[in-house]
Amino acid sequence: MQSNYSRLATQVKGVLIGSMIMGSLCASSSVIADNNISTPHAVSEGRVVNNQAATFVNEDRKNQIEKLKQSAKRLNNNQSVSKPLLIDRDARIAAYQQGTIALPELKLSEQKPALTKNATKLNQVTQLQVQQQQQTYVGYRDFSVYQAHSRLFDDIDQDGFYQTFSVTFDADVYGYTLNEPANVYAEMYLSRNGGPWEYYYTTDVFTIYGESEDDDFEVLTTLSQGYKTDYYDVLIDLYEYGYTDVVATLSADQSDGLYALALESSDRDVIYQEVIVEEVVIVEGGSLSWGVLLLLFAGLFSRQVMSLKNHK
Numbered sequence: 001m002q003s004n005y006s007r008l009a010t011q012v013k014g015v016l017i018g019s020m021i022m023g024s025l026c027a028s029s030s031v032i033a034d035n036n037i038s039t040p041h042a043v044s045e046g047r048v049v050n051n052q053a054a055t056f057v058n059e060d061r062k063n064q065i066e067k068l069k070q071s072a073k074r075l076n077n078n079q080s081v082s083k084p085l086l087i088d089r090d091a092r093i094a095a096y097q098q099g100t101i102a103l104p105e106l107k108l109s110e111q112k113p114a115l116t117k118n119a120t121k122l123n124q125v126t127q128l129q130v131q132q133q134q135q136t137y138v139g140y141r142d143f144s145v146y147q148a149h150s151r152l153f154d155d156i157d158q159d160g161f162y163q164t165f166s167v168t169f170d171a172d173v174y175g176y177t178l179n180e181p182a183n184v185y186a187e188m189y190l191s192r193n194g195g196p197w198e199y200y201y202t203t204d205v206f207t208i209y210g211e212s213e214d215d216d217f218e219v220l221t222t223l224s225q226g227y228k229t230d231y232y233d234v235l236i237d238l239y240e241y242g243y244t245d246v247v248a249t250l251s252a253d254q255s256d257g258l259y260a261l262a263l264e265s266s267d268r269d270v271i272y273q274e275v276i277v278e279e280v281v282i283v284e285g286g287s288l289s290w291g292v293l294l295l296l297f298a299g300l301f302s303r304q305v306m307s308l309k310n311h312k
Helices: 002-037 054-077 089-098 127-133 290-298
Strands: 041-049 142-153 164-174 181-192 198-202 206-209 216-225 230-240 246-251 261-263
Touching (some): 041 054, 041 198, 089 198, 089 230, 142 246, 164 206, 198 216
Antiparallel strands (some): 041 216, 164 216, 181 198, 181 230, 230 261
């Protein structure tokens, strides 16, 4: 009888130790999730979308998405990643006006010309040539972000929230001549569920031509870490290169294509896994007191569920 009591005590002790270890693992996972929330980071890449075949654009986009996902993985493994110095929109606008943020660099290589609505070809000019020719116009022309749309990619855990998305927009300049070129760049912001606008990307300088419909700009982004599972709005601030104020803005307030994107960072877009640990206590022979029987039933099955996906 004494041996039965000893065996039962040993097995119950094993159950309790197993439960404590798994509880500790769950707590550690929660701490890691909290650390990721404090360091939101995204990986983005932009390009001008000219009159290209849809098959070419889609294939190229797949390659870009794979590159972004690999970059996001490397960032997630890098514990030294920190926030950008300025993520608040008002603070960034003020910093541009004060000249404390460096401007994107002009590209000296030739950019493929866009086609106008009547298919009139434009002369090929470099961004440097555009800047030299239009220097006296900087700050005196009107601009607009005419339209924008978004697409969602990569929902690994199939919960309806995506880690990769694209924003494509058409910027126009209303100048003094037909198809007048202008060098511009854009700052991109996200707002979580109606919250403040937070910066995530600055495009390279690109050239637009009047009201051409064939100089759209696409930004592909993978949210690498720190973005909670939620709905996000997008805002685009357009700048004319060499001018410190925003020349045009488009956001979810004006465009449904930028409204309520179902997003989450890649550190949350993981497949749910369940680990079940069962402990069965078997007592052979003898008679036991009611207290021991209650202890037996209490420790008969101990089940711990540990999720590798953070609680949303």
